Amino acid sequence: MAPDPGRLRLRTGVRAVIGVSLAVAAAELCGLSLPASITGGLAALLALFTVGDPTVRRQAVSTALLPAVGFPVLALATALHGVPLLRDTVFLMVVFCGVYARRWGPRGHALGIFAFMMFFATQFLHAVPAQLPELYQAVAMALAASGLVRFGFWCIERRTPPPAQPAPLAARGLARPTTRQAFQATFACGVALAVGQLVSDERWYWAVGTAWWIFVNTASRGETLVRGFRRVVGTVTGIVVGLLVAVPLHGAPAPTAVLVAVCVFGIFYTAAPSYSWMMFFVTVMAGLLYGLLGVLHPGLLALRFEQTAVGALGAALAVAVVLPVTTHAATDAWIQRALLAVRHCTAESARRLAGDESADPTPHVAELELLLGKVRVSLAPLLHPLSPLRARKARAREVMVFLDDCARQARGLAAVAADPAASHDARLTAACQRVETALYALVAPGGGGAPVAAAAFDAVPHHHPGAERALAHLHDLEATLISLAAPLRSNPRGVFAEA
Structure with a gap:
């Protein structure tokens, strides 16, 4: 039901089904084993899902680099299959390095996820060193197949290039988001690994996988807790459907393949608007794959829920005790950047209206839209239906309404400025100065200081x-902006709380 501008999610989902299907078909035609085919399908899915560089060229380079981290991790994971203590230690090192690599942007993010999932896949399939050659072959063919579909047959990004994402919040040392999350995720995965092995010494990796994925695309304690809750909800509903669909199939190849394709499409189509729905499809797909491997039974699905709960609790413990960042701190930083984008948009529009043909507010409007998305994600813990903080929820909703209105007015102003028939008017000078004053009061610490001088306009009728x-x-x-000052500046600690 979520909006899909340009049907981008629909096209991405269909392309993913084609790419993963082609990868699995190639592995089957080459006579590889079922575990190798599953590994190849997973590699293709990850290549299409995680590589998100801003240009097609950089995406191609990132895809080509995936084996550079995937192959060594596969070798390590299979070689340590029979050495649990060393295997667990190396797994946690992969977790730390995988999260820390996010400091290098989308490419580091993709390589880190791929490395983690290759280690995870060997645990899922109980792979041993003798299977390593065909695992390599399956992954190589899968990346080639997914690359052929993505950059050859159906290059969506070339027609609709993705917008550049705003830079991460600035910080240094342990306060840097990637460094902080590397320690948090490693602690969470360590807890999940230890408790998960107490629950089951065969399927403990589900707890580690849960803890890992909860830390993807989160920035604060509140975001992580909400993401953990949504993962549990998606897993529970997926288990219910797995009991009704996957178990009765008993791994029948043809219907299982069709349903796995549906799940792949669902993962890509729902990932952006709903983490719970994405996890629903992931859980159903996992049940179907277990059916193909011949080990699926109701007790295994129940164990899947238990391990998910263990991973979610590990993540919650990590964000509470390891270098915690509150919802208030993260949200305030994104709001400040959004207001700064409004300020830049207004200034560029004023210059354009004053006759400066080089001024262009359009990039700042686009940046503002992306920053408002970050604010929404950061406010999600307070706006969640189950949030008990009613007063703070109301204030957070009020802030979001005002910011959306700011964006609407900024878009309208930019559209007027782009109109060559728009005329200069001396009254615009005073209006821009008032807007600048209101913005400076919200952006500057303490609201003091003087605003920057607005552009000068010619006197016309x-x-x-x-x-x-x-x-x-x-x-x-x-x-x-004047209305926004009330929820932002009056008792600011009460607006977002220490969630």
């Missing part, structure tokens, strides 16, 4: 349609 529209947007923007 009033009531020009372009000038009137620009004035209307500026007046509405000023009113919204």
Whole structure:
């Protein structure tokens, strides 16, 4: 039901089904074993899912680099299959390095996930060194197949390049998000590994996988807790469907293959709008794969839930005791950046309206939209239906409404500025200065200081349609910023809480 502008999620989901199917078909035609085919399908899925560089060229390079981390990890994981203590230690080292690699942007993010999942796959399939050659062959063919589909047959990104993501929040040392999360994720996975092995010495890796994925794309304690809750919800519903669908199939190849394809599509189609739905499809797919391997039974699905709960609790413990970052701190930083983008957009629009043809507010409008997405994600813990903090939920919702209104007025102002018929008007100088003053009061520490001088406008007759529209947007923007000051500046610790 979520909006799908340009049907991008639909096209991405269909492309993923084609890429994964081609990878598995290639492995089967080469006579590889079922575990190798599953590994190849997983490698293709990961290549299509995790590689998210801003340009097609960089995506191709990142895809080509995946074996550089995947092959050594596969070799280590299979070689340590019979040495549990050393295997667990190396697994946690892979976790730390995989999360720490996110400091190098989308490429580090993709390589880190791929390395972790290759280690995870060997535990899932109980792979041993004798299987390593065909695992290598399956992964290589899968990456070639997914690359052929992504960059040859169906290059969605070339037609609709993804917008550049805003830079991470600035920090140094242990406060740096990637460093902090590397320690948090390693602690969480260590707890999940230890407790998971007490629950089951054969399927403990599900707990580690849960803890790992909860830390993907989260920035604060509240975000991590909400993500853990959503993962549990998705897993429970997936288990129910697995009992009704996967268990009765008994691993029948044809219907299982069709349903796995449906799950692959569901993972890609729902990943952006709903983590719970994505985990639902992941859980159903895992049940179907266990059916193919001939080990599926209701007790195994129940164990899957137990291990998921263990991983979620490990993540919750980690964000509570290891270098915690509150929802308030993360949200306030993103809001400040969003307001700064509004300020830049207003300034560029003012320059354009004053006659500067080089001024362009459009990039700042696009940046503002992305930053508001970050604010929404950061506020999700307070806006969650189960949040007991009613007053803070109301204030957070109020902040989001005002910020959305700021974005709407900024878009309108930029559209007027881009209109060559829009005329200069001396009244715009005063309006821009008032907006600048309101923004400076919200962005600057303590609200003090003087705003930057607005652009100078030529004196022309009033009531020009372009000038009137620009004035209307500026007046509405000023009113919204003044209203936004109340929830942001009055008792700020009570707005977002120490969630």
